[in-house]
Every structure is written in C-alpha cells, then in structure tokens.
Amino acid sequence: MSVETKNPQATQVLSERINRLAESATIAMAKKARELEAKGQAVIKLNFGEPDFQTPDHIKAAAKQAIDDGFTFYTPVSGYPQLRQAIADKLKRDNGLKWEAENIVVSTGAKQSLANVLMCLLNPGDEVVVFTPYWVTYREIIKVAEGKPVMVSGSLENNFKVTPEQLKAAITPKTKAILYSSPSNPTGSVYSKDELRALADVLKAHEDVFVIADEIYEYVIFQDEYVSMGAFEDMHDRVVTVNGFSKGFAMTGWRVGYLAAPTWLASACDKLQGQFTSGTCSIAQKAAYAAITGDLAPSHDMAKAYLRRRDLVLDLMKDIKGFKTYLPDGAFYIFPDVSYYYGKSDGENTINNSIDLCMYILNNAHVSLVPGEAFGADNCLRFSFAASDEDLKTAMQRIKTVLEKLN
CATH class of the missing domain: 3.40.640.10 (Type I PLP-dependent aspartate aminotransferase-like (Major domain))
Structure with missing residues (x-):
C-alpha cells in the first residue's frame, strides 16, 4: 500500500523516496479493523505482532524507580x-x-x-x-x-x-x-x-x-x-x-x-x-x-503459553478445508498456505489473492489478519496467536464458517 494523501498534487511535491515507500501492511490492516469497530463490530485482532501479556512487574518497578531517581x-x-x-x-x-x-x-x-x-x-x-x-x-x-x-x-x-x-x-x-x-x-x-x-x-x-x-x-x-x-x-x-x-x-x-x-x-x-x-x-x-x-521466568512462562496456543491453533486449523500448515518452532505466528480459495466466490466476492481473502475474512468473519503478499508470499495469510484461547477458538470458528461459503 503506497502513501496516501488527500492532496492530489502531493505526489508531485513529496520526494520520490517517500512516494516509493509502501505503508506497513500490519498497520494498514489495523486501521481497517478499527474502522469496522467504529461501526460497532466486534473484531478479533490476529494481525498485530504484539504480545498480549503485560510487561513483568519488576521491569515496571525499575522504570518507576528511574523516574524517582531523576533519570529524566x-x-x-x-x-x-x-x-x-x-x-x-x-x-x-x-x-x-x-x-x-x-x-x-x-x-x-x-x-x-x-x-x-x-x-x-x-x-x-x-x-x-x-x-x-x-x-x-x-x-x-x-x-x-x-x-x-x-x-x-x-x-x-x-x-x-x-x-x-x-x-x-x-x-x-x-x-x-x-x-x-x-x-x-x-x-x-x-x-x-x-x-x-x-x-x-x-x-x-x-x-x-x-x-x-x-x-x-x-x-x-x-x-x-x-x-x-x-x-x-x-x-x-x-x-x-x-x-x-x-x-x-x-x-x-x-x-x-x-x-x-x-x-x-x-x-x-x-x-x-x-x-x-x-x-x-x-x-x-x-x-x-x-x-x-533480571528474572527471565516471566519470559519463559510467556513462551510456554505461546507454545500451547500454537498447538491449539494448529489443531483448529485441521478443521478448515484447504489450509496447508507446518510446525512453527518459535515466535507467535502461523503462516498457512490458503491458495486453495483463490478463484472461489460466494456470489458477491471473488478471491484472487491474499489481500482479497484477508478483506473477505475481515468483513464477514470480523477477524483481522495480514495478507501474505506483504511478506513476499501471496499464497499465505499471517495469523498471530498472541491472543487469548477464547479469542483464538472464536476466530477459527468464524473463519471456518465464512470460508465454507466460497465455492
């Protein structure tokens, strides 16, 4: 996604450097999810690469102490x-x-x-x-x-x-x-x-x-x-x-x-x-x-939670027709091949690429993902499993339901 502006002459005024620069796809999808939320839709956000845990308390305490000690x-x-x-x-x-x-x-x-x-x-x-x-x-x-x-x-x-x-x-x-x-x-x-x-x-x-x-x-x-x-x-x-x-x-x-x-x-x-x-x-x-x-136990505990969620998501994806998966060994993402759905339609929407499928899922299942095209792999979608078990289960069920309408 390229830089957007309301000024039609902007591309002539702005540098070639900024005109060549694409907007971050993760940020762009977050914007679209917020637009749906503003209309009253409950969107499950699996697009951002952000832990859903709070910063550990001993780290917060050090920041508070730094303020009190005058590190300003x-x-x-x-x-x-x-x-x-x-x-x-x-x-x-x-x-x-x-x-x-x-x-x-x-x-x-x-x-x-x-x-x-x-x-x-x-x-x-x-x-x-x-x-x-x-x-x-x-x-x-x-x-x-x-x-x-x-x-x-x-x-x-x-x-x-x-x-x-x-x-x-x-x-x-x-x-x-x-x-x-x-x-x-x-x-x-x-x-x-x-x-x-x-x-x-x-x-x-x-x-x-x-x-x-x-x-x-x-x-x-x-x-x-x-x-x-x-x-x-x-x-x-x-x-x-x-x-x-x-x-x-x-x-x-x-x-x-x-x-x-x-x-x-x-x-x-x-x-x-x-x-x-x-x-x-x-x-x-x-x-x-x-x-x-400091103590790395909170970091290790988070990794254990992500591992459990990875296995949960992989298990849920087994029930979604056409998803090709593998076994991630780290991070909190799964990047399945979803090209099975390319060329399919629900009568109103035809899916030609990862952007089409991402938008179809967002608008119909109210789950935000990131198109693989942004990562150089248009056959895939990025799912973040840095989310609660409940949200992950609900998201996968919603996605399964809307994808069944494509043929």
Missing part, C-alpha cells in the same frame, strides 16, 4: 554504558558473541537498529539478499537506503527456510548483505545450528558480504537450542546481530532495541542515530536494564 535527561546516543555492558554480557553468555559495550548501539526499537545498519552499509544499487517470507519492513528500509532487495523464497515444505543452494545462486558481485530473521516473522521458523553453518559455508567465498541477523523473537522459541550465526568463529566479525525487548519481555510500547556490530560499524550507527533521534528514552533504558539482568 538526555542519554548517550548509543545508550547508557551500564545497559550496553549488560547487553554485551548477555550476548556472550547466551549467544557466544564476543562483543564489548563499545560494539552495542541501543536504539528506539529493533526497527531503528535495522535502519541504522542498512543506512550505514548500503550505497545506491547495492543488493541485499532477503530470506522470504520476510518481515514487511525489510524491503522498505532497503529501498530508503537506496539498495536493491533480492528476495530468496523458502518453501512451506522446508518450513519456509532458505537452502544453501538458493543462497549461493542469489549472490552477485553487487551483494552487500544478507538479511533474515530467526525465529521468523511471519513464519515462526527457526534455523538450526547445522542449517546456519551450511549457509555460513556458502559465505566463505564472499568475504565482503555481511549478514544482518534479526533475533528479536529469540526468547519465543519452542525448541531446546537457539543458535546465532555470529557465534561461528569465522563469521563473528561479519554478522550484525539485531535484537530488542519488545517480544520476549512484552515491552512493545517501551521501544528499546539494539545492535551488536564491529566497532567501525557501531560507531557509524552512533553517528547516524545522533543526527536522527539521539539516545533512546532514559526511563525505557532503565527498564530494559532490569529486563536483561
């Missing part, structure tokens, strides 16, 4: 030294990443961290290989940075994961970086140690290509082992790890993310951020410190 002034651009060191310690302990505080840049959400890295790395025309399905913002940030996204699609049969052969075929002399998420948004797929090693082996022959690993869903994982590609000794200085507090700590509104990168790149990101936003909110940083150094 500008912060260092890259974040408080104490928080940066705590992040470096966490990365060493949990991920095998040998970074120091100077290699950490704290930003206003992981989205800004990704933008910082891409803006600092890319020149016009540089290519970024993006593992597809991809998070909706990847393509747009690359475009803003004047790079060229090169999409490489994983198959549902392989849990949407890209193979080494596919990666090798996608790399050209113009390739500057590889960008992927694990666990993935929108699929919930998680790359294993062996799978990451095989991808890293492909990159041995391309020493000038960097890897940007989005690990924001690290704590929402349903298997025993989580591996970062940067933990491989031969890849450590070529992998930029992006993470944050939104998903694993239910801190979406606090807006704290971070990146870990070689000193030269971290310094460049500090320089860029210093001109755009400066340092992240002082109170939110104090809360983030409490999160990353």
Whole structure:
C-alpha cells in the first residue's frame, strides 16, 4: 500500500523516496479493523505482532524507580554504558558473541537498529539478499537506503527456510548483505545450528558480504537450542546481530532495541542515530536494564503459553478445508498456505489473492489478519496467536464458517 494523501498534487511535491515507500501492511490492516469497530463490530485482532501479556512487574518497578531517581535527561546516543555492558554480557553468555559495550548501539526499537545498519552499509544499487517470507519492513528500509532487495523464497515444505543452494545462486558481485530473521516473522521458523553453518559455508567465498541477523523473537522459541550465526568463529566479525525487548519481555510500547556490530560499524550507527533521534528514552533504558539482568521466568512462562496456543491453533486449523500448515518452532505466528480459495466466490466476492481473502475474512468473519503478499508470499495469510484461547477458538470458528461459503 503506497502513501496516501488527500492532496492530489502531493505526489508531485513529496520526494520520490517517500512516494516509493509502501505503508506497513500490519498497520494498514489495523486501521481497517478499527474502522469496522467504529461501526460497532466486534473484531478479533490476529494481525498485530504484539504480545498480549503485560510487561513483568519488576521491569515496571525499575522504570518507576528511574523516574524517582531523576533519570529524566538526555542519554548517550548509543545508550547508557551500564545497559550496553549488560547487553554485551548477555550476548556472550547466551549467544557466544564476543562483543564489548563499545560494539552495542541501543536504539528506539529493533526497527531503528535495522535502519541504522542498512543506512550505514548500503550505497545506491547495492543488493541485499532477503530470506522470504520476510518481515514487511525489510524491503522498505532497503529501498530508503537506496539498495536493491533480492528476495530468496523458502518453501512451506522446508518450513519456509532458505537452502544453501538458493543462497549461493542469489549472490552477485553487487551483494552487500544478507538479511533474515530467526525465529521468523511471519513464519515462526527457526534455523538450526547445522542449517546456519551450511549457509555460513556458502559465505566463505564472499568475504565482503555481511549478514544482518534479526533475533528479536529469540526468547519465543519452542525448541531446546537457539543458535546465532555470529557465534561461528569465522563469521563473528561479519554478522550484525539485531535484537530488542519488545517480544520476549512484552515491552512493545517501551521501544528499546539494539545492535551488536564491529566497532567501525557501531560507531557509524552512533553517528547516524545522533543526527536522527539521539539516545533512546532514559526511563525505557532503565527498564530494559532490569529486563536483561533480571528474572527471565516471566519470559519463559510467556513462551510456554505461546507454545500451547500454537498447538491449539494448529489443531483448529485441521478443521478448515484447504489450509496447508507446518510446525512453527518459535515466535507467535502461523503462516498457512490458503491458495486453495483463490478463484472461489460466494456470489458477491471473488478471491484472487491474499489481500482479497484477508478483506473477505475481515468483513464477514470480523477477524483481522495480514495478507501474505506483504511478506513476499501471496499464497499465505499471517495469523498471530498472541491472543487469548477464547479469542483464538472464536476466530477459527468464524473463519471456518465464512470460508465454507466460497465455492
């Protein structure tokens, strides 16, 4: 969805940069859901990638204490030294990443961290290989940075994961970086140690290509082992790890993310951020410190709840004709292939693509989802199971009922 305006001359006045930029599909679907709610409809929202849990109490308490202690002034651009060191310690302990505080840049959400890295790395025309399905913002940030996204699609049969052969075929002399998420948004797929090693082996022959690993869903994982590609000794200085507090700590509104990168790149990101936003909110940083150094039991409990909900949704989807599913190993999404319904009609609406099906479900079942087209996979829809059991059961029954009207 492109930028909209009521001024018909706006596209002539606005920059080409903003006219090329697409609106976030998740935000666009949220707007449409609110429009239905304004008309009195009870909409079940399975479109947003947001935990439905409250931020843990010890994190809230740290924020309140920070206010009382007077942490209300500008912060260092890259974040408080104490928080940066705590992040470096966490990365060493949990991920095998040998970074120091100077290699950490704290930003206003992981989205800004990704933008910082891409803006600092890319020149016009540089290519970024993006593992597809991809998070909706990847393509747009690359475009803003004047790079060229090169999409490489994983198959549902392989849990949407890209193979080494596919990666090798996608790399050209113009390739500057590889960008992927694990666990993935929108699929919930998680790359294993062996799978990451095989991808890293492909990159041995391309020493000038960097890897940007989005690990924001690290704590929402349903298997025993989580591996970062940067933990491989031969890849450590070529992998930029992006993470944050939104998903694993239910801190979406606090807006704290971070990146870990070689000193030269971290310094460049500090320089860029210093001109755009400066340092992240002082109170939110104090809360983030409490999160990353405190009790992880609430995060583990949330992951257990998501696992139970995943299994619930998969079980309910078995009763919906035409849905092709797989087993997500992390995050809180399921991304079924729904192309069975393309070409079908209820007599008034004909379904041609994921946008049509999303709007049909929203208008008739009053359940908001996100079309797969926004993630580079038009055969699919993204369901978030970050919702109550009751809402999930009701949503699936409503969807099943309205889809039975298509033939």
